[in-house]
Amino acid sequence: MRILTVVGARPQFVKAAAISRAVTAHDQSKGDLEDVIVHTGQHYDESMSRSFFDGLGIPEPRHNLGIGSTTHGRQTGLMMNALEDIIDLESPDVVVVHGDTNSTLAGALVATKRNLPLVHVEAGLRSFDRTMPEEVNRVLTDHVSDLLCCPSSTAVDNLEAEGIVDGVHLVGDVMYDVLLDDLATLDSMASPVDSLAVDPPYVVATIHRASTTDDPKRFDDIVHALTQVATTIAPVVWPVHPRTSDLVGGLTVPDSLHLIDPVSYHEMLLLVRGARTVVTDSGGLQKEAYWLETPCVTVRDTTEWTETIDAGWNSLTGTDPDRIFEAVDNSSAPETHPPLYGDGHSAGRIVELVRSLPH
Known part of the structure; x- marks a missing residue:
């Protein structure tokens, strides 16, 4: 066949x-x-x-x-x-x-x-x-x-x-299959934060969806929120997706907001595993954050991964900078972690x- x-x-x-x-x-x-x-x-x-x-x-x-x-x-x-x-x-x-x-x-x-x-x-x-x-x-x-x-x-x-x-x-x-299979690989790798002199707790961010990046106000609001997070809560590590590289090229950001090159699948898992919070518009990363027991803030109005919301490990904020900041500031791991997916x-x-x- x-x-x-x-x-x-x-x-x-x-x-x-x-x-x-x-x-x-x-x-x-x-x-x-x-x-x-x-x-x-x-x-x-x-x-x-x-x-x-x-x-x-x-x-x-x-x-x-x-x-x-x-x-x-x-x-x-x-x-x-x-x-x-x-x-x-x-x-x-x-x-x-x-x-x-x-x-x-x-x-x-x-x-x-x-x-x-x-x-x-x-x-x-x-x-x-x-x-x-x-x-x-x-x-x-x-x-x-x-x-x-x-x-x-x-x-x-x-x-x-x-x-x-x-x-x-x-x-x-099936993404859970791969994550479980490759956990041992993570243990033998260096995290991208090692070269940044960034220690936990840090926040990892990914932004790439067209609905976010193609709307200047929505994108600016997210950048503003991440800047506030980086200067008052914890350093932010942001692997820049190819779709957003031109948008961030001219940004002036604080030293605590680290814009880095795209990372591999395993490097992203390492970043998520070591983070206090994930901020993302990605669907897959919402699940990976859940499996690695890292609270997630999703800068969208809706999600297809509703179980992560119901379990208390994920929150929807849209792109409002105040809501994003508040969600990151209040994020913490719930006491329970049911076996989803x-x-x-x-x-x-x-x-x-x-x-x-x-x-």
Whole structure:
């Protein structure tokens, strides 16, 4: 069975790594699976992409479509056009898509049009905010998928509320698989803060979403909040995403607000593990902060990871600087830490489900 895995953004590399590792483990004994990775180039930075693939120990994508940034509709259309050619070339038996990017939607639509079984990893998530492109991508992808792999019971309930019950499976979160597998790697690495002369407690921040970075006021409000945090609460370490590098280039910030180059997957986990608080607009980092038992402040109005809010480990502030500052100042670890998002064996379950698909 040949699996075509479509990725396009760095969090999807982590998810693809979980599946790739599970395929490799399965294939060592049965030898009936092949995972072909296609990188659409949706978010492409040579050094950052390579560091993720190298660090995660998975093969380079067999195909890089090099689509790059453009409008949502044009980007999705270009991806679909290129993916059709890849399907003609590779003749896959099943297509696997992850998460909620334009790459996800493009892969889903092409698979459906070509009558190929479609697997959606991280199905059923809902922020209930249709102004977010990611929410539209999630909903559309779920409604054309044959196998829907949900990270939580909430995700299963969301699908049932939309009338989707066939092919739905609660498997857990594949990103948790990778984090657990790689904890030993973290123990042998130096943290990026070691070269900054920054000691705990510190705050780690990541800002990259278009809804944040493309709105000057929202971005300025976040920078103002982080400046206040850095000067009155704790030093802030901010790995600057390629999307925001031009925006921060001309900023004047205090010495306690450390703007650093992008970091690898493992380096980010080290930063989060050592932080007092995470400030982010990232979906994946909300979960990673939870798993590493670091309180999180999410500078969005909604989140698809509602369980982290309910558990008291995450708070939503929007981009209001006063709310961000207050949330960071008051952040602390709750007494309980329920086991959200599975047991670290999600990818193995998904591989077995994929093998059961007709082909």
